Amino acid sequence: MDFSIASILLLDGVTNGAIYALLGLATVLVFTVTRVIFIPQGEFVAYGALTLAILQTGKIPGTVWLLLILAAIAAAMDGVGAWRRHHNALATLKSALKTLVIPVVVAGLTAWAAPLQMPLLLQALLSVCIVTAFGPLVYRVAYQSLADASPLVLLIVSVGVHFAMTGLGLLFFGAEGFRNPSFWDLRMSLGALTLSGQAIIIMLTSVALIVLLWLFFERSLYGKALRATAVNRLGARLMGISSQSAGQLTFAMAALIGALSGLLIGPTTTIFYDSGFLIGLKGFVAAVAAGLASYPGALLGALFVGLVEAFASFWASAFKEVIVFTLILPVLLWRSLQGGHSDEEH
Amino acid sequence: MKLKKTFIATAFTLLACGTALADITIGVSLPLTGPASGLGIPVNNQMKLWPSTIGGEKVRLIILDDATDPTNGTKNAKRFVTDDKVDIIIGSVATPVAIPIADVAAESKTVQLSLSPIQLPPGKDGWTFRMPQSNAVMSHAMMGLMKKQGVKTVGFLGYTDAYGEGWLKDFTAEAEKNGIKVIATERFARSDTSVTGQVLKLVAANPDAMLIVASGSGAAMPHMAVVERGYKGKIYQTHAAATRDLMRVGGKAVEGAYVVSGPAVIAEQLPDSHPSKKAAIDFVQKFEKAYGPGSRNQFAGHGYDAELVLEKIVPMALKKAKPGTPEFRAALRDAMETMGRSVVAHGVVNWTKDDHWGYTPETGVMLKVVNGDWKVE
Numbered sequence: 001m002d003f004s005i006a007s008i009l010l011l012d013g014v015t016n017g018a019i020y021a022l023l024g025l026a027t028v029l030v031f032t033v034t035r036v037i038f039i040p041q042g043e044f045v046a047y048g049a050l051t052l053a054i055l056q057t058g059k060i061p062g063t064v065w066l067l068l069i070l071a072a073i074a075a076a077m078d079g080v081g082a083w084r085r086h087h088n089a090l091a092t093l094k095s096a097l098k099t100l101v102i103p104v105v106v107a108g109l110t111a112w113a114a115p116l117q118m119p120l121l122l123q124a125l126l127s128v129c130i131v132t133a134f135g136p137l138v139y140r141v142a143y144q145s146l147a148d149a150s151p152l153v154l155l156i157v158s159v160g161v162h163f164a165m166t167g168l169g170l171l172f173f174g175a176e177g178f179r180n181p182s183f184w185d186l187r188m189s190l191g192a193l194t195l196s197g198q199a200i201i202i203m204l205t206s207v208a209l210i211v212l213l214w215l216f217f218e219r220s221l222y223g224k225a226l227r228a229t230a231v232n233r234l235g236a237r238l239m240g241i242s243s244q245s246a247g248q249l250t251f252a253m254a255a256l257i258g259a260l261s262g263l264l265i266g267p268t269t270t271i272f273y274d275s276g277f278l279i280g281l282k283g284f285v286a287a288v289a290a291g292l293a294s295y296p297g298a299l300l301g302a303l304f305v306g307l308v309e310a311f312a313s314f315w316a317s318a319f320k321e322v323i324v325f326t327l328i329l330p331v332l333l334w335r336s337l338q339g340g341h342s343d344e345e346h
Numbered sequence: 347m348k349l350k351k352t353f354i355a356t357a358f359t360l361l362a363c364g365t366a367l368a369d370i371t372i373g374v375s376l377p378l379t380g381p382a383s384g385l386g387i388p389v390n391n392q393m394k395l396w397p398s399t400i401g402g403e404k405v406r407l408i409i410l411d412d413a414t415d416p417t418n419g420t421k422n423a424k425r426f427v428t429d430d431k432v433d434i435i436i437g438s439v440a441t442p443v444a445i446p447i448a449d450v451a452a453e454s455k456t457v458q459l460s461l462s463p464i465q466l467p468p469g470k471d472g473w474t475f476r477m478p479q480s481n482a483v484m485s486h487a488m489m490g491l492m493k494k495q496g497v498k499t500v501g502f503l504g505y506t507d508a509y510g511e512g513w514l515k516d517f518t519a520e521a522e523k524n525g526i527k528v529i530a531t532e533r534f535a536r537s538d539t540s541v542t543g544q545v546l547k548l549v550a551a552n553p554d555a556m557l558i559v560a561s562g563s564g565a566a567m568p569h570m571a572v573v574e575r576g577y578k579g580k581i582y583q584t585h586a587a588a589t590r591d592l593m594r595v596g597g598k599a600v601e602g603a604y605v606v607s608g609p610a611v612i613a614e615q616l617p618d619s620h621p622s623k624k625a626a627i628d629f630v631q632k633f634e635k636a637y638g639p640g641s642r643n644q645f646a647g648h649g650y651d652a653e654l655v656l657e658k659i660v661p662m663a664l665k666k667a668k669p670g671t672p673e674f675r676a677a678l679r680d681a682m683e684t685m686g687r688s689v690v691a692h693g694v695v696n697w698t699k700d701d702h703w704g705y706t707p708e709t710g711v712m713l714k715v716v717n718g719d720w721k722v723e
Binding site for chain 1: 384506535550567574
């Protein structure tokens, strides 16, 4: 190993780490607000990348149908809920329509735009819209009625949602993988190092998103409401913050981050319907390293995971995954020695 | 009264005949989901085109999904032999899944027609026959071209699973015989998003050629990484990569790749003297009529060949025993071992008592990717 190889590996590790950081942040976000350990976070990554890939071929992606079905289920659930509360047909209808409107608009837009073969950036924007619309629906259908259950129950639901989403992914996208075109075909040579436009985009987007998240939580009312829910759900509810809308907003953000990560990683590797899981799992390792509580911690953890992965693949490629996932043991040991019980915090 | 008795007796005889005539039961375990589903789905598609009778007997196909999971594969195989009492097990097309199925096949004395080139310890493959070309047979074809190109050193980049390990072992042995050295060996997993570290090490070793062992569209990512690092030597791919997904995902980067393949994939380009030409054309025409032009691939071809083999061995075994009995299963095995030289779409097979691999060394065809299409090299 000389300096040039080390710098190439460093760049590779930071590029991958930036993606893991986004997913780690989303995992921390979802856990703090809703206490859901959101295993399917990676599925949003695959959905985002593959939805764009299908749009590229000029077809309507299967995710749109899933979106409509999920929206119909969620609307029915909302309608039943409203009927139980008000016994009023108008209120029932209104509540159901409110859930339906965004997914239906997104689906209609996709059906209209898909055959037009629009420019890559517009298609990317559309893919982000489709996948983001999944977030609140997944929360509504799978988690909302269990919002007060223990984290363990929510974790079990997460495993179920993960398998459902992977299976549906196979149905919609097929078994073979896709690779998306690059957003920026730049290749810069810095000595032995080749910097690609995509790597620059990945790092810049990650930094921008992290800053945006920080601004959102520090400056906006919604962000503060989410933080309040994270600190104390009951107290936040007493202050008039709906924990349901907090949950849906959180999931929408998680899906948005997932979709963006998918678009970022799509041009650098082949994405399969089940690729999201391992990518998401590495984000999860980063989040666990941060105790599922700290955003800067998750960022550092993710960069660390990315770097270890890059160097492990150079030194001992056969054991790369073993090394990356074994890392979590000393971190957990250190955390448990340091922190004691933290179950009551959330 | 008498009439009634006769009636009942006849009914029973008919019933008995019904079960005796019944159907040859074939248990198929394929990865329809999971990482190897790209291999399993084409085989499943091909099996949908199978006739309903083989050798004059009705065929009952039981196709189960093993999700590319060895545990599921074993479960499927156990179900086949205990509940369904199958006469023959076909599958899996994923190497790591086919290996544990071989254990069940041997225990229950049922013939396994594996759709992947699985390597078993000596003496363990008594009931297992492989449908795909062995890695050694394919390495043989690769060696021919490598020697012609003056390749002396090879770098190896393969899956960290049984498929990658099997290739490494067979290829190294074949290379040593031909005075070619494997000078660097690196592994990656199918789910990896980057192989930068491995490729850096391989390119630094500067071999004359690079061998990538991966399957389907998963073979494109490592290939592109090698090209991106500025490697100028020849890049070779194995028969699991001989699908059009390699070009679809790899695009320009895979131009000039050398891919070893069974003859079925490039049926039209085979010389007329090639023994498999007729079978290969038949396979391609039937498959593409059902699933569209360009849909053919290596694995669907194995599904087609499995049928050809059954057409030959089932009548041989029927002469000795009735389906559904241990005798019939044993007869099937004897038929496999004595069926002799048989032409299938993927080459010429000749299983014997001591060789359950089948293909003759002339089977592999070297293809080159030229303008996004296969060209016989």
